[in-house]
Amino acid sequence: MADENSQEQAALNRLAPAPGAKHPRKRLGRGIGSGTGKTCGRGHKGQKSRAGKKIKFGFEGGQMPVHRRIPKRGFSSRRAADWLRLPTGALAGLEPGEVTLAALRAAGLAGPRHRLVKFYSSGAVAAGYRLVGLAATKGARAAIEAAGGAVEAAAPAQQPKESSS
Template identity: 40%
Template sequence: MNLSSLKPAVGSTKVRKRVGRGAGSGLGGTSARGHKGAQSRSGYSRKSGFEGGQMPLQRRIPKFGFKNINRVEYKAINLDTIQALVDTTGVTVITHDVLYQNGLVSKNDLVKILSRGEIKSAVEVQVKGFSASAKAAIEAAGGKAVVA
């Protein structure tokens, strides 16, 4: 083997298509663009959503609904999840940081405790919100529900 015998791997290179170089090349005349129309012209670029002049889909379909910019989105954590966390880690005070360290919420999530499942341990839970039934269940188990 020497430098003069090196070649690229088979199939890794293609021959460039030279258009507009005479009829004998097979790609002369219209340069493989067909006849007339926008796509045959230089500078043509298809707009996204353009359907050849037909009314495009995004204009045929009616608008509906709205996005409430004042909506506050909470991450729901249920009582059975809290009980499982207490059973595995043994913590007695559950805060946003504890939930974050255990991978249950993201850093900027607002957390609300909901009442699916049951809680048997007396724990203090400090998060942004509680459902009324979840708060009652935590306090019935001897714990505290603190809005932090």
């Protein structure tokens, strides 16, 4: 034990950065032969050659910046992010009986950000499950009912809105 402790201390005093990880500071304005004399690598005149003010990221000298020139496309609904889609095969990991959002969270199938769950038909349903407050597609509903289960419709507030476009 004492021998291991002394080895750790000996190793700590020899810690050093990896070879090539550290570079010497570039010494600017130290004569014409240094390669960075006179203008210090900044070139002649212009906004970037001056000391003081920085140019904020994305600024293009007054020209309309690229992030404002390009067209904006698409739409991301925060409501859609709350929905969790699960295959019917995921029910195999649960005890037969009543399946709720709390039961899915306890089993690790749903996270805290998921408020709404919808099952789709993929995978076999072996036992009788009763989905309470959870949505299911027509195919998933048929598979669950064929296995002796039932799907109690989710509350109207939980149903996703159909997009009009």
